[in-house]
Amino acid sequence: MSSSLACSVCNKTQSQETDIKRCGRCRDRFYCGRDCQVSDWPTHKRTCGAVAPRSTNAPRTPMWYDKYRKCRDGSFHEGDLELITWSCVESESGIEMGWGNCDIEESADLKEKFENEYKGDQQKLFRYWPRAFRWTCCGMDAELRCCDHHGSGSKPCTCDFCRMGKPLPDSIYNEKNSSRLGLKLRRGPDPRSFKPSRARKAEAMRSLFGLQM
Template sequence: MTDSPSCSVCGKSGEIFRCSGCKTRFYCGRECQTSDWKSHKRPCAAAPKWYDKHRVCSDGNNHEGRLELITWDCPEAEYGSLGWGACSSDEADDLKKKFETEFGGDEEKFFEYWPQGFRWTCCGTDAGMEYGCDHHGSGSQPCSCDFCGMGKPLPASIFNEKTPSRHGLNLRRGPDPRSFNRFAAIHTATSRTMMGLEM
């Protein structure tokens, strides 16, 4: 039988929660977590994260940001009002309850069930899409998106689109100068035109 965890700051036991970043520190409440943050911030950031194994994209690039559960509403979303977990507002409360009860608040387990409810902070891409990290120049590797490859910034309609996964992030519009390829740009522009995609 294992002992139940106690608060890493005051030693209190009972209702204890784990640091969502490193999973190694325990707290009895916000006050203890806040008081511990100055000394805990650096080791927490350096600790391996549960989502590290999900960083590699299908195009070979890596996400360099954090994987965050979307817990905010986006009433101005293009396809209607979206709520907690980036699902429709009328289903958000049920999804949140499922996360808390069925998954016990475990983000890693919930991610396997509902990846589209998470976002990568490096590019504002929802984690249900695995095609690449559209960081438009903020990453250590060249951006692999069509627009950066063509040497063009994101069109205003895409850059200004309201989505839960982009909410609150200060994202670049590009282009990433490292990504431009003159020959690939011609091919990409032709392909996007044929498929009726935005240029």
């Protein structure tokens, strides 16, 4: 099965005959057409207003996830925290991940927990299963607590490759997983990140732990 955006209701995937579109208001749900969008509204309306529509002229509305933006290394996420509602077959493991970025066999239970027990409250779901969300600035799932934005952020990227002055290797950049699906991310390197001392340290540490250079 190939990785693709899928309708949040019927799971129909993107194709020449089917154009999968996001909810125009919150951008968190995907639909293959009006019928599925209308049928999903009784459930979706609980959370649709949680994400304000974008406007270039209006000030940004504070979001519940703003307090989770800071990473362990001191960097910050500058994108949105997005609930993963699509399926994806991971290229490295071959495992199919479903709604909420969990094993496809468990995704229906997680979705039911979100809709019925948490009443569509994304913050409660985040506390229970942060991997259900991804940051749109870097394609990292929220459990990882880092932001490898490779030059798209206001501050220098802190990843090893940018510090070494190298772009991401093909095996990493082309890897398919749920948290990166559909995003157009930079490959780097971020020229602001390179310093000889940082490059030597990053190379030494990656060599020590047998990581890809």
